[in-house]
Amino acid sequence: MLSLIGAGCSQNVQVQTTFPEPLVEPLPVTVGVHYTEALTTYIYSEDLPADGMDWTFSLGSANQLLFESVFSEVFTNSRPVDAPAAAGVDAVLQPNIKAFEFSLPRHSRSDQYGVWISYTIGVYGPDGELRTSWPVKGYGEVDSRRFKGNETMKQATVMAMRDAATIIIDSLNRDTAFRRAVMGGTVTAVEAADQLGAAPGYELHDEGVDESAPEVEVGQANEEMPELTGEEWNGES
Amino acid sequence: MNLERAACPRWLSTCTVAVSVALLGGCMTTRVEGSKDAATGIAEGQSIVIIESSYHSGNQTEDGFVDCVTKEVQKGRGGLSVYPDEVFQDDLFPWFEPRTMPQGPNALPALMERPGVAERIRESGVRYIVWINGNTERTNGGGSLSCAVGPGGGGCYGLAWWENDSSYEAAVWDIEDGKSAGAVSAAVHGTSMIPAVVVPVPLIARTQNAACKGLAKELRSFIVTEEST
Numbered sequence: 001m002l003s004l005i006g007a008g009c010s011q012n013v014q015v016q017t018t019f020p021e022p023l024v025e026p027l028p029v030t031v032g033v034h035y036t037e038a039l040t041t042y043i044y045s046e047d048l049p050a051d052g053m054d055w056t057f058s059l060g061s062a063n064q065l066l067f068e069s070v071f072s073e074v075f076t077n078s079r080p081v082d083a084p085a086a087a088g089v090d091a092v093l094q095p096n097i098k099a100f101e102f103s104l105p106r107h108s109r110s111d112q113y114g115v116w117i118s119y120t121i122g123v124y125g126p127d128g129e130l131r132t133s134w135p136v137k138g139y140g141e142v143d144s145r146r147f148k149g150n151e152t153m154k155q156a157t158v159m160a161m162r163d164a165a166t167i168i169i170d171s172l173n174r175d176t177a178f179r180r181a182v183m184g185g186t187v188t189a190v191e192a193a194d195q196l197g198a199a200p201g202y203e204l205h206d207e208g209v210d211e212s213a214p215e216v217e218v219g220q221a222n223e224e225m226p227e228l229t230g231e232e233w234n235g236e237s
Numbered sequence: 238m239n240l241e242r243a244a245c246p247r248w249l250s251t252c253t254v255a256v257s258v259a260l261l262g263g264c265m266t267t268r269v270e271g272s273k274d275a276a277t278g279i280a281e282g283q284s285i286v287i288i289e290s291s292y293h294s295g296n297q298t299e300d301g302f303v304d305c306v307t308k309e310v311q312k313g314r315g316g317l318s319v320y321p322d323e324v325f326q327d328d329l330f331p332w333f334e335p336r337t338m339p340q341g342p343n344a345l346p347a348l349m350e351r352p353g354v355a356e357r358i359r360e361s362g363v364r365y366i367v368w369i370n371g372n373t374e375r376t377n378g379g380g381s382l383s384c385a386v387g388p389g390g391g392g393c394y395g396l397a398w399w400e401n402d403s404s405y406e407a408a409v410w411d412i413e414d415g416k417s418a419g420a421v422s423a424a425v426h427g428t429s430m431i432p433a434v435v436v437p438v439p440l441i442a443r444t445q446n447a448a449c450k451g452l453a454k455e456l457r458s459f460i461v462t463e464e465s466t
Contacts, residue, residue, distance in 0.1 A: 019330075020326075020327035020328070020330035021330070022330055022331055023328075023329055023330060023331075023332065023351070023352070023353045023354060023357060024351075024352065024353075025352040110297070111297075111299070112292075112297075141292055142300075143299055143300040143301070145299065145300070145301055146300040146301070159335075162330075162331070162334060163334065163335070163336055165331060166331035166334045166336050166337055167336070169331050170331070170337065
């Protein structure tokens with residue numbers, strides 16, 4: 001009996017969803033998309049002893065669906081490729097998850113479940129040379145009274161993924177280093193450093209974003225975002 | 238337009254307590270207001286969409302409140318046609334996501350110029366976007382209530398009370414004219430209590446529900462009534 005009480009419980013968040021087609025004018029480029037196994041099988045687990053609960057998030061297939069949905073509409077042509085170097089394309093994109101965080105209502109002292117997902121989109125030339133690595137941080141929150149069980153956390157995860165897609169689309173709609181790298185241009189070290197400082201994930205409504213996103217006390221990132229040097233951003237590392 | 242009323246049950250002042258009052262609510266004061274910037278009106282085949290303002294701007298409207306207003310404005314004869322908000326956001330992805338949704342009516346012209354947006358909105362038949370802001374907060378509370386169970390039975394004694402404030406605003410944008418049509422608001426203050434002499438009798442002031450009904454009724458009248466006030 002005691003062992004049953006001490007065992008706590010597990011929450012498995014299986015993110016299986018589809019994403020809407022973006023309503024955008026496609027960029028006139030052909031891109032290859034390299035889906036790594038790390039992305040397509042991504043699972044994040046964290047034990048919260050204080051809550052007597054461990055959480056597991058399975059995002060793998062949803063990640064691929066997300067990027068397929070975005071890239072198929074924002075470029076005139078996109079196709080999956082086996083490696084960052086590929087023939088017949090203007091650029092190869094390689095999305096990865098760099099960090100995953102979440103918060104429960106108790107942690108944010110609100111009624112919201114929150115999820116943060118940090119992606120990076122590596123942009124390579126057809127020869128496999130890294131042009132830039134673009135950080136994208138999506139945030140989603142959902143009212144804890146909206147759904148039952150771990151459905152709320154699942155919806156918050158979907159919101160974070162949609163937010164990441166929104167940032168990517170917006171970055172490609174404006175004159176950003178990300179867009180220039182995809183279109184075959186170069187990114188200078190100064191531009192890259194400016195973008196790091198500007199935190200592209202928070203560009204659109206930057207006056208309100210940081211305040212609305214509650215501080216996280218638990219659900220720490222499983223992998224810290226590395227400090228990138230200007231040379232790495234410039235694809236010279 | 239302005240409507241204020243107190244909804245306190247008369248029996249409360251005479252301290253008559255009976256089990257049947259458990260079905261009755263606590264004491265509430267409701268204030269509903271509307272302010273028009275332009276003439277409104279809605280034609281056959283046109284609809285509205287009701288969207289919660291972005292959490293990126295600090296808004297914390299409960300999802301259930303938006304659902305309630307959506308349901309209420311469609312009710313009965315003369316109910317408005319409401320386009321599902323999730324379908325609308327998917328149709329126009331990513332321009333109505335929390336990060337990108339327009340922050341004021343001034344952003345409407347630029348939004349409508351984006352490729353495909355005006356056509357997609359026209360196809361949906363949506364004439365007005367209604368943005369919901371606000372929330373319900375517990376502002377005060379006190380008293381004490383204790384319950385005990387023994388071999389001969391159980392019971393509760395005491396009085397617990399609390400106050401809730403529900404304050405919401407619905408900003409109405411006319412997509413056809415590309416500008417604000419005005420706003421309606423509902424503010425409800427309510428006191429709930431649980432007096433107990435053996436049997437606890439919960440007298441709950443459902444402020445959020447009252448705000449939902451008040452706002453929805455006013456919103457419906459605001460949109461349907463054509464003249465500008």
